[in-house]
Amino acid sequence: xxxxxxxxxxxxxxxxxxxxxxxxxxxxxxxxxxxxxxxxxxxxxxxxxxxxxxxxxxxxxxxxxxxxxxxxxxxxxxxxxxxxxxxxxxxxxxxxxxxxxxxxxxxxxxxxxxxxxxxxxxxxxxxxxxxxxxxxxxxxxxxxxxxxxxxxxxxxxxxxxxxxxxxxxxxxxxxxxxxxxxxxxxxxxxxxxxxxxxxxxxxxxxxxxxxxxxxxxxxxxxxxxxxxxxxxxxxxxxxxxxxxxxxxxxxxxxxxxxxxxxxxxxxxxxxxxxxxxxxxxxxxxxxxxxxxxxxxxxxxxxxxxxxxxxxxxxxxxxxxxxxxxxxxxxxxxxxxxxxxxxxxxxxxxxxxxxxxxxxxxxxxxxxxxxxxxxxxxxxxxxxxxxxxxxxxxxxxxxxxxxxxxxxxxxxxxxxxxxxxxxxxxxxxxxxxxxxxxxxxxxxxxxxxxxxxxxxxxxxxxxxxxxxxxxxxxxxxxxxxxxxxxxxxxxxxxxxxxxxxxxxxxxxxxxxxxxxxxxxxxxxxxxxxxxxxxxxxxxxxxxxxxxxxxxxxxxxxxxxxxxxxxxxxxxxxxxxxxxxxxxxxxxxxxxxxxxxxxxxxxxxxxxxxxxxxxxxxxxxxxxxxxxxxxxxxxxxxxxxxxxxxxxxxxxxxxxxxxxxxxxxxxxxxxxxxxxxxxxxxxxxxxxxxxxxxxxxxxxxxxxxxxxxxxxxxxxxxxxxxxxxxxxxxxxxxxxxxxxxxxxxxxxxxxxxxxxxxxxxxxxxxxxxxxxxxxxxxxxxxxxxxxxxxxxxxxxxxxxxxxxxxxxxxxxxxxxxxxxxxxxxxxxxxxxxxxxxxxxxxxxxxxxxxxxxxxxxxxxxxxxxxxxx
Numbered sequence: 001x002x003x004x005x006x007x008x009x010x011x012x013x014x015x016x017x018x019x020x021x022x023x024x025x026x027x028x029x030x031x032x033x034x035x036x037x038x039x040x041x042x043x044x045x046x047x048x049x050x051x052x053x054x055x056x057x058x059x060x061x062x063x064x065x066x067x068x069x070x071x072x073x074x075x076x077x078x079x080x081x082x083x084x085x086x087x088x089x090x091x092x093x094x095x096x097x098x099x100x101x102x103x104x105x106x107x108x109x110x111x112x113x114x115x116x117x118x119x120x121x122x123x124x125x126x127x128x129x130x131x132x133x134x135x136x137x138x139x140x141x142x143x144x145x146x147x148x149x150x151x152x153x154x155x156x157x158x159x160x161x162x163x164x165x166x167x168x169x170x171x172x173x174x175x176x177x178x179x180x181x182x183x184x185x186x187x188x189x190x191x192x193x194x195x196x197x198x199x200x201x202x203x204x205x206x207x208x209x210x211x212x213x214x215x216x217x218x219x220x221x222x223x224x225x226x227x228x229x230x231x232x233x234x235x236x237x238x239x240x241x242x243x244x245x246x247x248x249x250x251x252x253x254x255x256x257x258x259x260x261x262x263x264x265x266x267x268x269x270x271x272x273x274x275x276x277x278x279x280x281x282x283x284x285x286x287x288x289x290x291x292x293x294x295x296x297x298x299x300x301x302x303x304x305x306x307x308x309x310x311x312x313x314x315x316x317x318x319x320x321x322x323x324x325x326x327x328x329x330x331x332x333x334x335x336x337x338x339x340x341x342x343x344x345x346x347x348x349x350x351x352x353x354x355x356x357x358x359x360x361x362x363x364x365x366x367x368x369x370x371x372x373x374x375x376x377x378x379x380x381x382x383x384x385x386x387x388x389x390x391x392x393x394x395x396x397x398x399x400x401x402x403x404x405x406x407x408x409x410x411x412x413x414x415x416x417x418x419x420x421x422x423x424x425x426x427x428x429x430x431x432x433x434x435x436x437x438x439x440x441x442x443x444x445x446x447x448x449x450x451x452x453x454x455x456x457x458x459x460x461x462x463x464x465x466x467x468x469x470x471x472x473x474x475x476x477x478x479x480x481x482x483x484x485x486x487x488x489x490x491x492x493x494x495x496x497x498x499x500x501x502x503x504x505x506x507x508x509x510x511x512x513x514x515x516x517x518x519x520x521x522x523x524x525x526x527x528x529x530x531x532x533x534x535x536x537x538x539x540x541x542x543x544x545x546x547x548x549x550x551x552x553x554x555x556x557x558x559x560x561x562x563x564x565x566x567x568x569x570x571x572x573x574x575x576x577x578x579x580x581x582x583x584x585x586x587x588x589x590x591x592x593x594x595x596x597x598x599x600x601x602x603x604x605x606x607x608x609x610x611x612x613x614x615x616x617x618x619x620x621x622x623x624x625x626x627x628x629x630x631x632x633x634x635x636x637x638x639x640x641x642x643x644x645x646x647x648x649x650x651x652x653x654x655x656x657x658x659x660x661x662x663x664x665x666x667x668x669x670x671x672x673x674x675x676x677x678x679x680x681x682x683x684x685x686x687x688x689x690x691x692x693x694x695x696x697x698x699x700x701x702x703x704x705x706x707x708x709x710x711x712x713x714x715x716x717x718x719x720x721x722x723x724x725x726x727x728x729x730x731x732x733x734x735x736x737x738x739x740x741x742x743x744x745x746x747x748x749x750x751x752x753x754x755x756x757x758x759x760x761x762x763x764x765x766x767x768x769x770x771x772x773x774x775x776x777x778x779x780x781x782x783x784x785x786x787x788x789x790x791x792x793x794x795x796x797x798x799x800x801x802x803x804x805x806x807x808x809x810x811x812x813x814x815x816x817x818x819x820x821x822x823x824x825x826x827x828x829x830x831x832x833x834x835x836x837x838x839x840x841x842x843x844x845x846x847x848x849x850x851x852x853x854x855x856x857x858x859x860x861x862x863x864x865x866x867x
């Protein structure tokens with residue numbers, strides 16, 4: 001019969017053995033260690049006991065600790081209260097209360113509760129450095145299954161909080177009513193409420209050796225605990241550095257002509273290491289739709305590119321009424337670029353856009369509206385191959401190009417186009433290596449261009465009609481040039497240019513008295529021409545400086561003048577002896593000359609002899625003034641960065657020997673912030689309007705200078721930095737506070753102070769062009785674009801354009817963006833014009849969701865609209 005001391009010792013040994021067996025099968029797999037035959041078990045509540053057991057029963061030391069420990073032998077229960085802790089191998093449990101039921105093979109742990117029974121401190125299970133938090137949980141150490149309530153699980157950049165979690169094995173967890181968020185403040189427990197979360201009724205967490213993922217049923221986004229209409233049928237959230245498949249978050253809004261919409265809703269799928277694919281769909285309530293598949297490919301240090309398509313149907317109005325219309329559109333795109341390191345001698349690139357003629361006027365993709373691509377009148381496509389040689393000074397480029405004009409409905413096809421360029425070389429190479437004089441400085445530039453060309457309609461592509469219009473041309477150009485210094489201060493240059501061309505089609509132009517129109521007919525007759533011209537010029541640079549008295553506000557002015565005078569000669573290739581020109585009689589019986597190479601692929605020679613003297617005068621004027629802000633005490637101001645005057649006199653011309661005079665100016669003011677560009681065209685001859693012909697005729701009355709054209713462009717970027725230095729808030733205000741994700745400084749009256757950077761770019765244009773008419777054409781407009789940060793994370797941006805002639809606002813866009821802690825909100829609005837639309841988009845910023853819930857930052861300053 002055992003005494004009381006023996007009973008106590010035996011019961012304590014049994015308790016320790018049972019605890020060892022329980023935690024040997026806990027939430028995560030534990031690796032057995034059988035290196036020791038005997039292990040010591042210690043209870044560190046108030047004293048430490050040890051017991052010797054066989055090695056196969058125990059893999060490691062189990063340590064338990066609590067402020068209070070009680071054993072109920074009758075009901076086979078063990079209770080640990082207050083600061084309860086169990087350690088075994090790499091696993092540790094910390095809880096306010098732990099209960100062990102030996103009959104049911106269950107262990108129960110609970111967090112700390114307050115007087116109202118609410119959990120104020122969760123229970124924590126830690127294994128392999130990873131922590132799991134629970135309000136309470138129970139675990140069956142025989143079946144290795146567990147049930148947890150209000151469990152908090154951190155994975156990579158995110159955290160999952162589930163109302164109920166069931167563990168089936170070490171790899172699979174099922175959760176009921178779980179929320180997921182990547183909010184950094186919530187993750188680090190700086191805030192008890194996440195700024196956003198995804199809520200799903202059912203979640204499956206799958207753990208792998210290298211990565212994990214969450215698969216959900218229907219999931220809804222909540223912002224600041226407020227449900228949003230963004231609901232997905234399912235979601236896959238990867239916890240891996242690798243690309244992962246996932247749903248693309250759409251934007252939503254309304255467009256006046258096609259109704260409410262979901263834009264860019266789709267799915268993303270990576271394919272191996274070098275490819276990925278995505279497909280996006282746009283839905284509109286009035287029946288319009290759009291589908292946009294896209295695939296990207298990349299091979300490091302070799303090449304990259306993508307294929308994309310934009311296929312849709314635009315429905316406007318109500319079916320059965322006069323305003324109803326339905327237009328099917330398409331756009332097919334291919335981009336390819338080669339890394340320069342892949343092959344320096346051979347390069348292949350492609351930029352292909354095949355677009356239906358009505359695409360931009362009937363687009364369903366709102367990105368084209370925000371980027372103003374709807375104003376496009378032309379689309380170009382090019383595929384090119386360039387070959388260089390190590391030993392030959394030759395570059396060969398093969399190109400296929402396709403250009404669409406949406407206004408005329410015609411397209412230019414050039415297939416193939418081959419260009420052979422010979423690198424510039426010196427005709428007479430000096431023996432000493434130092435080039436001197438005109439002869440040794442002669443340079444030669446030459447090349448050969450071969451082109452197949454057809455101008456055809458959209459429906460005639462690769463049909464017999466297109467092949468009938470096809471023209472083939474071969475062109476060679478040779479340019480000679482040389483220069484030398486004369487009298488030390490002058491540079492003398494001489495040049496010659498030779499053009500040779502062959503083509504398979506020549507023009508025959510006739511007047512049709514029945515239709516009263518001039519008709520152009522091309523004959524399949526090979527023709528060619530050779531033309532040349534020569535030129536010579538001399539130029540120098542002159543300086544003039546004015547220094548003022550010491551102490552003057554203006555220190556000095558420097559004027560730099562760059563005069564140049566030249567002579568050019570070209571024979572009259574319009575004479576019958578060359579055979580390059582023909583003529584026809586119009587309705588009035590006048591003989592109208594024309595070139596048989598007009599509207600051809602190789603260009604056409606010019607008629608009339610030219611023996612012209614040309615001059616130009618360049619000016620640069622700068623001024624130095626005193627300045628206290630500059631460290632040198634002197635500031636340089638550019639009065640005119642450039643002021644150029646040019647004109648000419650044709651000695652060989654029969655009439656109007658003087659050319660028009662052009663004046664071009666460029667300057668900047670206000671510390672180079674205000675940029676000003678101007679141009680002026682002046683005709684020295686009198687221009688008279690002829691009412692019978694409804695045009696302006698240039699007379700021989702010299703000296704009646706009149707303006708034929710004028711253009712003035714002004715741009716001025718304004719910002720908060722121009723009007724004052726940026727405040728150093730940390731030095732000016734001692735009190736600093738943080739509200740949610742925003743940092744503020746507070747003044748003595750407790751008003752928040754923060755930087756509010758802003759920009760405003762002003763672009764103005766005024767131009768006048770006489771254009772052979774009585775009144776000419778005037779354009780006057782001003783454009784504004786800018787942004788302002790209302791708070792550190794609120795931004796407003798937009799652009800507008802006002803036409804003073806029509807007195808109307810042209811394209812206008814207003815955008816709002818909010819940078820939250822873990823997501824971004826973008827709202828863009830075009831309030832009037834052909835396309836009235838607003839677009840609202842929410843994007844998650846966390847890296848692990850950029851693939852699963854693809855976040856695409858919609859920037860409206862990109863040169864090309866994204867698909």
